[in-house]
Amino acid sequence: xxxxxxxxxxxxxxxxxxxxxxxxxxxxxxxxxxxxxxxxxxxxxxxxxxxxxxxxxxxxxxxxxxxxxxxxxxxxxxxxxxxxxxxxxxxxxxxxxxxxxxxxxxxxxxxxxxx
Amino acid sequence: xxxxxxxxxxxxxxxxxxxxxxxxxxxxxxxxxxxxxxxxxxxxxxxxxxxxxxxxxxxxxxxxxxxxxxxxxxxxxxxxxxxxxxxxxxxxxxxxxxxxxxxxxxxxxxxxxxx
Numbered sequence: 121x122x123x124x125x126x127x128x129x130x131x132x133x134x135x136x137x138x139x140x141x142x143x144x145x146x147x148x149x150x151x152x153x154x155x156x157x158x159x160x161x162x163x164x165x166x167x168x169x170x171x172x173x174x175x176x177x178x179x180x181x182x183x184x185x186x187x188x189x190x191x192x193x194x195x196x197x198x199x200x201x202x203x204x205x206x207x208x209x210x211x212x213x214x215x216x217x218x219x220x221x222x223x224x225x226x227x228x229x230x231x232x233x234x235x
Numbered sequence: 236x237x238x239x240x241x242x243x244x245x246x247x248x249x250x251x252x253x254x255x256x257x258x259x260x261x262x263x264x265x266x267x268x269x270x271x272x273x274x275x276x277x278x279x280x281x282x283x284x285x286x287x288x289x290x291x292x293x294x295x296x297x298x299x300x301x302x303x304x305x306x307x308x309x310x311x312x313x314x315x316x317x318x319x320x321x322x323x324x325x326x327x328x329x330x331x332x333x334x335x336x337x338x339x340x341x342x343x344x345x346x347x348x349x350x
Contacts, residue, residue, distance in 0.1 A: 124277075153337050165278075165325060165341035172334055211277060215337050221266065221285060222293060223339060225277040 122146065123224035124212050130230045133202045140187070141197040141229045143212030151217035154195040156186065159209040159228070168210075171195060173217075202233045238262055241326050241342040249350055254313040256345050258326030260306075266331040267309040268339065269293075269301060271322040278325065284309055285331065316349040323347070 125144045133139035145154065156168040171179045171186045179186040187196040195214075199206055212226040238261030248254050258267060266285055270278040270293075280293030282301040290301050298320060300312045313320055323346050327339040 153334065155338065157341075163323070163344055165327075165344075167338055167340060170335050170338055213278075213339075217333055217337075221283055221291070221331075222280055223268070223278075225270075225279070227275060227277040 124214055124226035126212055126226035126229050128229045132232050132234055135233055135235050136201055138200045139202055141210050143195045145193050145214045147216055149216040149218050153215045155213040156197045157211045204233050207233045239328055239342040241345050245346045247348045248316050251315050254316050256311045256324055258309045260328045264328040264330050266329045268327040269311045270325045273322050318349050321349045
């Protein structure tokens with residue numbers, strides 16, 4: 121079974137609008153971390169936001185927030201007030217704290233911001 | 236930006252030749268990782284290291300070996316390169332020890348073509 125599933129291969133959003141990128145995960149480990157990364161066309165991987173499984177509040181970092189729904193095993197990334205520079209691939213990832221040191225990445229969502 | 240340098244940034248080689256990619260960090264982080272990125276697969280873990288001389292396999296380790304003789308350097312070797320190893324290779328580092336210390340920071344990547 122896939123550890124991380126990103127079901128939206130491509131998304132479009134109007135500039136200045138908000139957009140939600142979906143991520144669901146699969147784990148039986150009660151302790152885990154969830155991560156989002158951005159990969160622009162230049163190729164580098166940029167860390168955006170982190171959520172721990174025991175964190176009570178949704179993580180926020182500037183215009184990025186993580187909509188963490190533990191019972192549904194979802195960790196959606198919300199980007200508010202989209203900018204042209206947000207056009208990129210976005211990857212969701214998970215690390216299980218008690219079952220090894222591996223990171224699992226999803227296949228990514230390509231976001232295009234339309235002027 | 237995390238001090239992570241990958242070398243070379245680009246390499247073209249022939250099938251059957253050995254290839255070594257280098258990852259150098261200046262952050263003194265304990266964990267280092269090698270990933271490959273292929274279309275439709277996201278990032279897949281090849282090998283990782285949790286300390287000097289301490290390494291373990293990831294999900295796609297066949298055909299690859301690694302070494303870590305110093306905290307700052309993590310080498311990935313393709314003993315006999317094959318065309319299926321044509322990919323973009325990323326090195327990542329993290330402090331480790333749980334929670335947000337598991338956030339991985341990535342190098343710029345190495346584009347490898349095996350002809």
